Amino acid sequence: MQILLLLAVSCFSGIFAGMGMGGGTFLIPLLSLFFGIEQIICQSTNVLCFVLLAIICSVIYAKNKLIDYKVVLCVIFPATAIATLASIFAVKTSSDVLQICFSIFIILVGAFYFIKTIAAMKKDKKLLVKKNPN
Amino acid sequence: MENKNKFFDILKLVGVGVVSGIINGFFGAGGGLLLVPLISFVQKDNSKKAHATTLVCVMFMCIASSVIYFLKKQIDYKLVLVCGIGSLIGSLVGTKLLKNLKNNIIDLVFSGVLILAGVCMIIF
Structure with a gap:
């Protein structure tokens, strides 16, 4: 039963990942809230699931010539080095502290997307009114 | 320059x-x-x-x-295996849904679920 629930939860987060939005940002809180799994294990699960999906997607993107390799080269060296250090730090941090920091992070991201979407919707409405004043 | x-x-x-x-x-x-x-x-x-x-x-x-x-x-390798399969199925569904849903609706659902999840994680 628990396996079926886990499949459903990861499938739900995968839907957002497929839409190009942070799938992991969903998987981590869902695993933590519904299954009481330790934050660091939720994080490692998400990271490994993402690697599996990303390898498949990267091959498809590379074939379609959608990857900007110059940008990749500029970003991956500092990003990978810092991510390694940050992961070492995360492993040493208590799960409770990690969970609170992560919660604040996703609330901020959520608020940012909410404000951005409302602003975009208002802009769309204004454009519609300008096009059809009646 | x-x-x-x-x-x-x-x-x-x-x-x-x-x-x-x-x-x-x-x-x-x-x-x-x-x-x-x-x-x-x-x-x-x-x-x-x-x-x-x-x-x-x-x-x-x-x-x-x-x-x-x-x-x-x-x-936790078992967890990775189960979630990996679920995520793969979900992402295939998500890719298809993306074509049929409006961007603003996706963004609103996304932001709402994130804020709710964040608040729940702090409370519980």
């Missing part, structure tokens, strides 16, 4: 890498959420290319984090 601009663009991308590395490394997620808008901003190109490029960058960060989690024995 052009060389100077190129140099600043590279510097900006390095900065973008550092910021996303901190977030993705510490939280095990969220790097892509930052990288897509930041790369689009620096490259002045908000297209599929920004998404694809971000995916490759985040993949490298996640591989590095995976090595650390492996060395520190912080991986």
Whole structure:
């Protein structure tokens, strides 16, 4: 039963990942809230699931010539080095502290997307009114 | 002049890498959420290319984090297997749904669920 629930939860987060939005940002809180799994294990699960999906997607993107390799080269060296250090730090941090920091992070991201979407919707409405004043 | 601009663009991308590395490394997620808008901003190109490029960058960060989690024995392999299968099925559904749903609705659902999940994680 628990396996079926886990499949459903990861499938739900995968839907957002497929839409190009942070799938992991969903998987981590869902695993933590519904299954009481330790934050660091939720994080490692998400990271490994993402690697599996990303390898498949990267091959498809590379074939379609959608990857900007110059940008990749500029970003991956500092990003990978810092991510390694940050992961070492995360492993040493208590799960409770990690969970609170992560919660604040996703609330901020959520608020940012909410404000951005409302602003975009208002802009769309204004454009519609300008096009059809009646 | 052009060389100077190129140099600043590279510097900006390095900065973008550092910021996303901190977030993705510490939280095990969220790097892509930052990288897509930041790369689009620096490259002045908000297209599929920004998404694809971000995916490759985040993949490298996640591989590095995976090595650390492996060395520190912080991986539940059964959980990874089940969630990996679920995520794969979900992402296929998501890719198809993306064509049929309005962007604003997806964004609103996304932001609502994130805020709710964050508040629940702090309370419970």
